[in-house]
Structures are given as C-alpha cells and as structure tokens.
Amino acid sequence: MSLSTVTPARMRPGEGAVARLACLALQPVLSRIVRRTAARHPSLFARLGPHQTTDFLIDPVELPFTLHLRPDPAALILRAVPRDAAPHAGATIRGRFLLLLELVDAEEDGDAAFFSRDLDVSGDTEAVVRLRNALDDMDGSLAEETAAMFGPPGRAILARLRRAYSSTTTGQEIA
C-alpha cells in the first residue's frame, strides 16, 4: 500500500464545519472510553513511564478529525479535534481508522503495519513504542468494550466495521 493512503485526505469545502460538529458529538463518548479504560487497565500507565504526559495524535486518515490523547492518569485527555486545530504533538500515529482499532486490540501487528507502510509514525519514537507496548499488554478488546457501552446497536456497528476492514484487506499482500 502506498504512503499516500496514510496521508489525510485534503479537506473539501464545508468539511471543517462537519469536523467540528463530529468532534462535539463524539466528545462524551471519548471521555467515557478513556475513563473506563484507565479504570479497567491501570497497569498500562506504568509501561508509559515518562510519556504519561506526552501528547499523542492518533490520526485516522479517512476521518475528518484526529484524536488527541494525553495518557496522564492525573488528567486524562482523549478528544477529537479538527486537523487544523490539532495541538502540537510529541508523537503522531497515522493510519486507517480500522487498522488503528485493530492495533489497539492486538488483532494486527504494529511492526507488520509499519513494514507494509500502512502505518506512519513520527515524532518521539520512544513514546510511540511505550504506548504500543502498554496497549498490547491489555487483555480484552477495547473496541468491544466500547461497543458494549452502546448495547446491541454498538456491537452490530463494530461487527459491520470489522467486516468492511476484512474485505478491504482480503486479496492484498498482507491478507
């Protein structure tokens, strides 16, 4: 897959407003996700070490916004922000949304995604490695825990997203 696929799509007219609305709508959900994850998986903070206060941008290239994460147990931040309003980040992790989700859930291997150029990282590499190892040590599925927050509709949406992801990778070299 070419690097162009891990480059955010150029914003079309009107998308800025859509992005801002999407961010506003998502924020309550993101806040619940990060609080719930921190409560259920407290050991992940130890693996982050000094990078608990690093600002990460997790950038799903096909979505109109990016995610800002600061995994500080004393002041957790996970928020959606329009790309043009994103803060300066210590590290950026960029890829397709479902790849990022599968990486968080250890359904895909980060090194393999990097080798194939489906995943792009920049900034502080140690911060990225620590975050990756911290998330990889979590048991269970963050995606499924999040979907379960919304009951059967949430699980149905996740299953549909995963089928869509699976169909886009089938037949590729990485299948």
Place this chain on the structure above:
Amino acid sequence: MSLAELICPAGTPAALRTAVDAGADAVYCGFQDATNARNFPGLNFTPDELRDAVAFAHAKGTKVLLALNTYPPAGKVDLWRQAADTGARIGVDAFIVADMGVADYIARSHPGIRLHLSVQAAASSPEAIRYYCENFGVKRVVLPRILTIPEIRQIRTEIPCEIETFIFGNHGLMVEGRCSLTNYLTGQSTNMDGVCSPASDVEYARHADGSMSSQLAGFTIDRFSPEEKAGYPTICKGRYTAPHRPEGYYAFEEPVSLNLSRLLPELIEAGVHAFKIEGRQRSKSYVRGVVRAFRAAVDDIRAGRQANIADLIALTEGQKQTQGAFETKKWR
C-alpha cells in the same frame, strides 16, 4: 526424532499468556532492565509480573525461560546476580545466559536450574560449546544463525548438550553478542545495555515525494520510496552510498526475516531439540499468529503428516523472508 520443543517470545504478561494459549512448549522473557537483550521502553516484566506469569505457564504445562543474556559491565555485575536470584526464587525453568561470569554465578548459586547458552555467546564450534558445558553445566546451546544444516548435524555429534535453533523472526547476524554498531552511533550498547537502535534515538522523517527516511542518532540509515516496504531502523540493515555504489545499497544485511518453516523436518532429523521464534518486541498478534502456525507444523511432522505452514510473509521485516545460512552459506 528430537522433541522439537517450540520456544516462544513474550515481551509482556499478556503476550506470555497468548503464547501459552497458542501452544508454546516454553516461553522466554526478561526483566525491565539491562539484563536482557530486548531492554526496550515499556517492554518486559517486573518481578511480580514474572511470578504471576510463571504460575500461569506452569499451570498449563509450559516452561518459562528467563533471558539474562547481556554482558555486565565491570563493577555492575550485581544487577545480573540479583536478577538470577529473583528468577530462581520465582521458579523459572532455565536461565538463558551469554556471559561467563553470569553463567558461573548461576552454576554455583542455583545449580538445580538449567542453563541455556544464548545466541549472544556466539558459540559456533564444538570446542566452544563443550567449554561452556564442562565448566558451567550448560544443558542447551542456542546456535548462531550462521551454520548450515549439515554443520548443525555434525556439531550435534560432538557436543554433550541439546541444540536450539532460531526458525522465525529478525535476521540480524552481525556476529551476535559482539556487534557494536549501535554503540558507535548512540553510546548505548546492544550487548551491555540490551538495546539495539534504542527508540529514543530513532526518528522517521516523511518527505514531500512520499518517501520516508529512518534515522538513528541523526544519521540517515535508509530511505524508502513511497511504494517500498520498510524495515527496522538498525545500522546493519541500513542502505548506504559509496563511491562505487552511488545509488545506495545494503552493505551488510537486508531488511528480511528468517523463516525456516520448510526446513523443519531436516532440522528435526539433524537432531535440533528446540525451535526458537524471535520477537519479544512484537505484538500479541504476531505471537498468536506465528506460534499457532509453527505449533500446527511441528505437530504435523511429529505425527508423520506433511506440514502445511501458514503464510507468514505479512509478519516478516520488509515483507521478505530467507532461509539464510541454514540453506546455503551463499545466501547473501
């Protein structure tokens, strides 16, 4: 037929549980310090985590091997001795060591626990291997990845211990245990600090043409075009220009992974006792996929069936694989 034990990597407790559930006969891991050669940020085990992991593995009949396979700098050997004492107290099944001083300490202090000689010791001749067996009671040698199968078969007849060979994963040869390339650029040692290309010194830069360059300590060691598969940012796998090769070329190694799935029957026939999968720095997804694939293959061979190994190319570095020196000394 040898037992063909499957020795699997674990960088975190969750990875260890994944390896056990995927069919590992033994799992190898390390503490969160310089005593092992994968001393990467956020990776490895605290003593409490290792205690729980050993209990989990033993309950499922899986062994745990503790890697203490770096070399203590002068005056700092206490860290390695304490790690060995902690591992012994927890009940690990074997220590994987490279340094003679560490081997000597364990042989004297914990004589009931097996010693395995790490690939980091670079013991590739019967004479060298016998020395470790006779002086420290080493029960198994992990052979360097520079030997052909006929050479392994010959060595097997001349040594009094078991043989373990790598079968999958990173393929960085560079005289294992003696490579100082990282030290040269970063001041940190692969062999004494346990860090090859420390992440704190690695940077990736994207360029306007879509290419990506990897840098270590400010030195560009490779640049991948937009359509090109990438590799690890290690100096041994860097691409360099020289007066006679202005286009750039892989001077030492290439970004490629070892995959010996097709050679398993020959390795078993040659007397290899255990197969090692590299990759403590990799994810649970990698551990699950690779361990399952080799578990099925080894079980097929043991049962006299044709092994049908799953395609693992997606998990290889640069999405390229090799049988390396196991197939021929001319592999490069």
